[in-house]
């Protein structure tokens with residue numbers, strides 16, 4: 001004869017072990033706080049409501065020359081800023097640690113040069129780590145130096161370039177490196193990049209400060225500006241915004 005007790009016991013034995021310890025109500029696994037902040041997405045290419053706008057096409061007020069504390073010497077025209085050849089890099093007045101960045105760039109429509117000499121600029125995260133900007137549309141160069149690469153560190157997953165003269169986007173998630181008191185690396189920087197909405201760097205570990213010659217290495221630092229490279233090509237930028245994380 002099956003008693004109620006024996007039925008309950010036998011059915012309990014058939015249950016997986018985790019079920020015996022499982023919570024009994026749906027509410028037990030609901031988490032109500034913290035409540036994520038409400039952010040209003042931008043319409044079209046406009047920044048979301050909580051972004052720090054670094055460039056909206058009207059002025060270079062958020063930027064300075066990398067050669068001392070002087071106004072950014074780049075050209076402002078038609079809602080875009082363009083490298084002033086030979087005048088040097090520009091950087092933000094503000095410093096950043098972990099962030100989400102949106103930036104749009106355009107390499108020259110008049111194609112000249114080849115390899116690294118075609119539409120070269122760069123976005124230096126925390127002033128030290130270069131996300132390459134290059135006209136890599138039918139332009140051969142070393143893979144770890146093409147557009148979407150972490151220069152000389154990480155080849156992009158794909159070549160997501162639009163044609164020269166067309167506006168392109170980078171959306172970047174940056175996790176800054178952390179350092180111990182003695183200057184050693186506690187955790188390296190990490191980067192995720194979408195180029196024109198296509199994943200090109202997927203949580204890539206940064207090996208250290210970008211080097212043209214030799215291996216990258218880290219030097220202890222805190223929050224630092226964003227920097228845009230003057231590599232002698234007339235690369236333009238627009239619609240730059242950042243969200244601190």
Ligand code: MG
Nearest residue numbers: 120121122133
């Ligand atoms: Mg570059």
